[in-house]
Amino acid sequence: MWLRLAPALTLALLLGPIGLGFAWTVLPAFGHMPSIGAVGPTLDPWRTLFVTSGFIDTLRVTVTAGLTATCLSLVLAAGFCAIAAGSRTFSRLSRLVAPLLATPHSAIALGFAFLVLPSGWIVRAISPELTGWTRPPVGLVTIGDTAGLSLVGGLLLKEVPYLVLMIIGASAQVPVAATLAVSRALGHRGLSAWVKAVLPQIYPQIRLPLYAVLAFSLSVVDVAIILGPSQPPPLGVLATRWFSDYDLSRYPPAAAAAVLQLIVVIAAIGLWRVAEIPIAALGRSWAEGGSRGFASALLIRLAGIAALLAGGLGLAAILGMVVWSLALVWRFPDAWPSALGLATWQAQAGIVAPALANTIIIGAAATVLAILLVLACLENEVRRGRRPGGAALWLLFLPLLAPQIAFLFGVQVTLVRVGLDGTLFAVIWSHLVFVLPYVFLSLADPFRALDPRLPATAAALGADPIRVFVTIKLPLLLRPLLIAAAVGFAVSVGQYLATLFPGAGRISTLTTDAVTLASGADRRIIGVYAALQAALPLLAYVAALGAPAFLYRHRRALRP
């Protein structure tokens, strides 16, 4: 039966592009690319890469920014969750992660830039009263610093809420309240007890998402274009820049940089995995040491407050973009525009419309395909009574762990060979590769948690499997189904490289346009793009929560 083919088909759709794309990145990296007349193997691309001026700085900022962002995100998110486990206020605040998660990275990065720029909102808010500045300070570098600090800052705004959500999700599998109660009865402070007794139980469950954060931080391109150093840039940006060059001889060294990016990611994940062992040992000896956690509680509180700050900055970044898009006149150092209006929106409406339409079409198509494939896989799993093993799950996560740059160029090379580059079809497929894992992650648990006696009862009443699926399972899963769709849509809206390469630069979305505009366009225009980028996923979430609430308003058992 065709349903049995669903898992194989799904994996083929995901792994096909990754495998082919990776092959056509590695071959050019060793000088083999017949389409531009290069026939290898040769190590010339690598030599070109290594002697590029600033290569060492490129490698350094890639590694330090990636590792710093991941470590800090974990510490801040853990600090926040430690406090939230014992504080109503904090656990209520954790609901604010939704808009931060829904907003694409590049929109948050743009908003963050407009907050912290010397002429940004923060400086405006405190000038001239505190700073004495009546014009933007010259020589103050707040974004694009060579150490990559602003890049780390921008990444934190997205990654802290993401990890908070992951930790909260994993907490449901762990007896948190009981563990804390026991620890406190033994005389430990609640906060350090969370780190000593709860975190070690949660960590194995958040390992995979954490590695995804690490891989992402090391290889991100769109955020790095906006916030990272530009000369020399991080590795992923360098590769993207060369791939986008008109000079075709740039392709082989670009491919070498992309392969190096993959090596960096694999090495970093390996290093992280190894480092977990001594850190766990240290943690154990700390827990066995019997300290009551006075100093540690202080540090955890600090981390939690820093997490709040990151969340606050993220929300301010989104709000700031909306304000900029509505600002008609906003003189420095005014804290608020002196005139607000819709003029920028009206002027941009016609220009932004095609990118907006592309974003919606691609996002909707990729999401619908992902939902159908995931439902087919899950239904097959239930009917055959067999769950995918660990290996299949890792394959499913591969798109989230492998750096995009390491295979998307190769995807483009393959698409050119079959004449599909620059088509909507190609872009939708490449989005599907990244949308599907998230849809699966968000739908699998609710689908598996459905009481099996309900479909059994329906079948005993004479309903065949298709009728049971359509009239019982789907309606009961409407809410998680729509939420999974909203997650998938948000992921699609945020894709940069996955649009740029398969679209061959001919298909633009809000995200690709916004990143292109980042270097130097009018802030009010960028505000329009970023506001739309943030609004689309948010609307999808509102619909996903609102539709079931309305449809099932007379069904008490289905209310959240």
Place this chain on the structure above:
Amino acid sequence: MKQPAALNLNEVTIRLRGTGAALVENLELSISPGTVTTLMGPSGSGKSTLLAFCAGFLDRSAFAASGAVCIGEDRIDGLPAERRRLGLLFQDALLFPHLSVGSNLLFGLPRSAARSRFERRQIIEDALAQAGLAGYADRDPDTLSGGQRARVALLRTLLAEPRALLLDEPFSKLDAALRAEIRTFLFEHVRARSLPTLLVTHDAADAEAAGGALVTS
């Protein structure tokens, strides 16, 4: 309507796939129409597994089963669950929470019983009225009391015109007073329709009320 027929289990054996341990071994049962056979035993003794086997929901990755399940002369263990026409009731009413009470009943009502919307609606309205639930068709199942839910679940099962009933501790979640009432309600229907019924329970009072054969595992 067909003549009522007995529910027969011949040489039914169910083993755990992992250890090969037998949960049920060479079970022979013959349940005459209108009688209730009670299967008693501690939890984990494979009673529910046997019902799952009869009804067609046995998890084949965890259990290996052999033997025949027949209604009269018809052997049904090879049929898909939806074609076995066995009424199945669990501890919980398991009314579909997204459907109204009436839609729950209509879900199981075969098209052979009535085709037109009006007729179908009439049948369920009558059934509800006979069960003391007149006017409940448009209610949200979640607003019903436990006893009302149990009655709706039974009505839903009966309207699907089953040839036998399988009951998996259907009274265990009801309080004592309600339990007696629902038991009476259920067994009256069993007798009125001459349904062979297999009841799984660990409550001796259930077995006594059922009044039929008793098998302990």
